[in-house]
Amino acid sequence: MGALGVGVGGLAVFPSVASAALTRVLVFSRTAGFRHDSIPAGIAAIRTLGSQNGFAVDATEDAGAFITANLAQYQAVVWLSTTGDVLNTNQQAAFESYVNGGGGYVGIHSAADTEYDWAWYGGCCGAYFLSHPAQQQASVIVEDRTTDSTAHLPATWSRFDEWYNYRTNPRSGVHVLMRLDESSYSGGTMGADHPITWWHDVGNGRAWYTGLGHTIESYADANFTRVLLGGIRMAAKAVPTDPSPGTGPVQTGVYYRLAAQHSGKLADISGVSTSAGALLHQWSATGGLNQQFDFLDSGGGYYRVRARHSGLVLQVASSNNGADITQQTDTAAASQQWSVLDRGSGVVSLVNRQSGLAMDVRGASTADGARISQWTSNGAANQRFQLQRV
Numbered sequence: 261m262g263a264l265g266v267g268v269g270g271l272a273v274f275p276s277v278a279s280a281a282l283t284r285v286l287v288f289s290r291t292a293g294f295r296h297d298s299i300p301a302g303i304a305a306i307r308t309l310g311s312q313n314g315f316a317v318d319a320t321e322d323a324g325a326f327i328t329a330n331l332a333q334y335q336a337v338v339w340l341s342t343t344g345d346v347l348n349t350n351q352q353a354a355f356e357s358y359v360n361g362g363g364g365y366v367g368i369h370s371a372a373d374t375e376y377d378w379a380w381y382g383g384c385c386g387a388y389f390l391s392h393p394a395q396q397q398a399s400v401i402v403e404d405r406t407t408d409s410t411a412h413l414p415a416t417w418s419r420f421d422e423w424y425n426y427r428t429n430p431r432s433g434v435h436v437l438m439r440l441d442e443s444s445y446s447g448g449t450m451g452a453d454h455p456i457t458w459w460h461d462v463g464n465g466r467a468w469y470t471g472l473g474h475t476i477e478s479y480a481d482a483n484f485t486r487v488l489l490g491g492i493r494m495a496a497k498a499v500p501t502d503p504s505p506g507t508g509p510v511q512t513g514v515y516y517r518l519a520a521q522h523s524g525k526l527a528d529i530s531g532v533s534t535s536a537g538a539l540l541h542q543w544s545a546t547g548g549l550n551q552q553f554d555f556l557d558s559g560g561g562y563y564r565v566r567a568r569h570s571g572l573v574l575q576v577a578s579s580n581n582g583a584d585i586t587q588q589t590d591t592a593a594a595s596q597q598w599s600v601l602d603r604g605s606g607v608v609s610l611v612n613r614q615s616g617l618a619m620d621v622r623g624a625s626t627a628d629g630a631r632i633s634q635w636t637s638n639g640a641a642n643q644r645f646q647l648q649r650v
Contacts, residue, residue: 282498285310285366286334287319292344296370298476302340305479309489326351328358335496336364339371339385341473346374356380360463364495367469368488372424384467386434386458387426393447395422395474400456404437405554405568407459408499409468409490411513413483414571414590415549416441422474424456425449434458438470457487459494468495509602510555515568515650517551521607522641523626526551529587530629534570540585540632542621552650555600556590562597562613564590574598579615582622582633603639606647611637618643 287306289299303319310317318334326347331337331354347355352375359365365384373389375381382388400417402410423440429450430436438457442448457470468491478484493499510516518527520542528543529550545551549569556564556573564573572587575596590596597613610619618637621630625642637643 282315282335282493282496284316284318284334285336285338285364285492285496286325286331287317287338287340288321288325288342288346289319289340290321290323290342290346292346293373294343294370296341296474298474298479299341301476301479302368302473305485306338306340306488306492309485309492313489323347323351326354328354331355331358331363334363335498336366336492338366338368338492339374340368341370342374343370344374345377347378352378352381359384359465359467362464362497364465364492364497365462365467365469366488366491366495367467369422369424369471369473371469372426372471383433384462386430386460386467386469387428387455390425390427391449392422392424393445395420396445396447398423399441399444400438400472401441402438404435406513406515407437407490408493408513409457409487410437411490411554412486414566415568416571417483418444419472419481419484420475421472421478423448424471426455426471429453429455430458431455434460457491459491466495466497468492509600509606509608510563510647512555512557512563515552515554517545517648517650518553518645519545519648520621520632520642521644521646522624523621523630525626525628527553527632527645529567529570532569533587534572536572536588537586538570538572540574540587541628542625542630542632543628558592558597562599564592564596565598565610566590576612576615576617576634579617581617581635583615583617584631584633585619603644607644608647609637609639609643610645619645 307317367385397420402413436455436458440454440456459468525542526545528541530539530541532550552568553565566573567587573590573596574585575588576583595614598610601609617634620635621642622633
């Protein structure tokens with residue numbers, strides 16, 4: 261994206277893929293309006309993320325921290341559920357200079373309900389708060405699952421929170437990571453396009469914001485705290501926002517199409533079904549999300565292969581030759597894990613961990629709709645798939 265043109269329980273260890281040093285962040289939680297009772301839990305969760313992932317965390321509600329000399333020691337400043345007018349003019353100027361000069365901004369929840377009279381801040385955050393309905397369950401559509409803050413999430417993520425409506429839709433100026441499905445809850449006012457998490461570059465710095473995080477329980481939710489960890493890393497430029505291919509045959513957090521080498525046709529979830537049990541076939545290219553897969557690292561050289569449209573993973577129900585491959589809820593079972601054999605030139609074979617049998621187009625058929633099952637591995641062309649990065 262272009263630069264913005266304005267003047268503690270439940271947490272796990274997540275390894276960093278660092279491209280720049282992340283050593284220290286500042287959490288700022290001053291409020292001049294509504295105060296969220298989740299702020300202490302948020303500070304504790306970010307401190308735990310820091311201790312588990314190698315960066316120090318300072319927390320303050322003192323606006324006097326916003327001077328150039330002090331901000332210079334931080335790679336990112338987290339605005340944790342701030343509200344109202346919290347900085348004076350000199351402090352605002354110091355923070356503008358910090359971000360435009362390369363610093364990171366992380367906004368959580370009511371960070372969007374902050375500094376309405378400071379136009380630069382509104383542009384940095386991306387959008388200002390308008391209203392919210394009662395707290396309730398809703399479906400979050402994860403639009404971009406290639407970033408460090410979203411690669412672990414399913415395509416649709418159901419969660420309980422307080423769902424903000426914004427005064428403007430930020431999409432034209434930011435890279436949207438998640439949006440709300442307003443049909444899944446009551447009180448949304450933005451329609452079919454309701455961004456809820458995003459990032460963008462601001463001068464030489466970077467901003468990342470999420471509307472999630474109202475509840476105390478959010479900060480004990482490992483999925484949500486992993487989102488925050490990724491957001492902090494992204495804002496600090498400690499990870500790439502668009503991961504480049506690694507040296508192995510597959511990379512986690514990247515979508516691929518799998519084209520059978522013998523037929524050129526794509527692995528496809530039958531009928532675009534999002535239901536568990538839907539079969540894997542081969543089909544002519546249509547570019548649908550049901551023909552796109554990412555690889556979840558299971559450790560030990562094994563991966564789960566996840567369908568983008570459904571968030572379900574490929575599984576073999578039995579260890580027999582000819583057993584169908586279906587999509588199922590991810591449980592990390594051996595029947596859902598595949599080794600990826602590098603055949604060179606972007607071609608791989610996938611061998612199931614449970615059975616030792618290879619993903620195979622049944623009968624070496626070149627027809628649309630031929631089932632992809634498993635068979636004794638012999639390296640034939642119908643057991644080889646070209647990785648086509650989406």
